[in-house]
Amino acid sequence: MGDPSVRISNKLKKLVLVLGDQLKADSSAFNNFSPENDHVIMIESVCEANYVWSHQAKIALFLSAMRHFAKDLKSKKYPLTYIAKSKQPIVAELKQHIQKNQFTHLICVEPGELRLKADLESLAHELNIHLDLRQDNHFYCEVDEFKKWAGDKKELRLEYFYRYMRKKHQVMMQANDEPEGGQWNFDDQNRGAYSKKGPGLIIDPLWFEPDDITKEVIAEVKEQYSNHPGQLENFGWPVTRDQALKAMEHFMEHRLPSFGQYQDAMWTNTPFGWHSILSASLNLKLIDPKEVVDAAIKVWKQKNISINAVEGFVRQILGWREFVRGMYYLDMPKMAKANFYDHQRSLPKWYWSGETKMACMQDAINQTMKFGYAHHIQRLMVTGNFALLAEILPKDVCAWYLAVYVDAIEWVELPNTSGMALFANGPRFTSKPYIASGAYIKRMSNYCDSCAYKPSERYGENACPMTSLYWNFLIKHKAELEKNPRTRLMRANLNKIDVAEQHKIEQHAQYLLNNLENI
Structure with missing residues (x-):
């Protein structure tokens, strides 16, 4: 964890904000970073955990991953201020830090929630500082590229975007720009149910024993968020890049071959099935979609597993994940208010x-x-x-x-x-x-x-x-x-x-x- 008492040089003018879902060592936020003149800040805010009534495991995952990332930054000699357990919103803590140290530039990768982007823009305007919101280099498709692809179409479909992405990035493509296997998706082969006797032996995903940092976080969450939903007794999520890479390799080696056929199947007390459960690591940016897709294709070619398994997996990442991100930035804020059927009943x-x-x-x-x-x-x-x-x-x-x-x-x-x-x-x-x-x-x-x-x-x-x-x-x-x-x-x-x-x-x-x- 960073030391909030780190002395900051009078020459320091640029502050890099690293958010809890931007734990990427080669993030665009660090482009042209100067350890002598620039500074990094990470903020744990109770307000983020209470923005919605967050699951205890979600809070623990974010806090542990943030603290591990902060530890890694410090080991690389990044000047870092880490503010833990703040009871103020992120922007309020940020405001105090900027005013205290007279920063002129605030740098951040574009947030994954537009409410926070709006808060940062308001803060920059209030303090009259330069806000540098940078493109997120985690994704295949930049927001502006998606907007250009979408054009003025009233209705947008994944299938066409997926084909566009496959061609552009030459993923599972033949030399003549036709898809491998002769068709764009194999969804009809990915809807199998388990047999009536059950799923049989499923190789478990790789789960990690909590280290000292994670144990400390779990204890804190149990104490501070005891009224929040969910349990922590089974916590084993990857909280570092190294763990996320190991989880990815384990899935590719042992679970991907059976993923395709049974990706839609459900069974009592079978929480993970053959799924990768890599989404949390991807969304925290511990691993990149490109390396995940490349790993799947490598295993497919080396082990000759069925094309429906790898294509179905690739489509979720290269296709759907990129597509919904584009739609979010294209259609917000009206997306959050949409109610096509005018449904009004309360959640049970x-x-x-x-x-x-x-x-x-x-x-x-x-x-x-x-x-x-x-x-x-x-x-x-x-x-x-x-x-x-x-x-x-x-x-x-x-x-x-x-x-x-x-x-x-x-x-x-x-x-x-x-x-x-x-x-x-x-x-x-x-x-x-x-x-x-x-x-x-x-x-x-x-x-x-x-x-x-x-x-x-x-x-x-x-x-x-x-x-x-x-x-x-x-x-x-x-x-x-x-x-x-x-x-x-x-x-x-x-x-x-x-x-x-x-x-x-x-x-x-x-x-x-x-x-x-x-x-």
């Missing part, structure tokens, strides 16, 4: 406890509270699907996702939750609402085997709430769904249910919507 309290009779929601929420993690299908098709069908206010759902997942930073969380899971942005960058009944949950998991509800029943005491609310959604939005080629089949299936039964579905769904806390 059991989203924080898992105390519901729905087995799928129990498992997804309980593992989230245990680890601060759930994989993309659990987020999209379980907790997100229910939130959409239950007509919950998007703002509340987004705040929950931002709070409970260790990899959640607004630039990536908001588009995924609001735009994809909730369809709150309408068809802006997703072509349909991602909705499903209990039948999908049954097909992709074993959750329904131990559930109090029956996924095949559309109404009545034993009916699965996912199923009831799914059919209610189709009834309510049937005209819109009929117009969309991707949802027309759903609408056609609704036509097979007679009007009298549809009325019973609506009645039961309304009962559920009025009693969400008791489901």
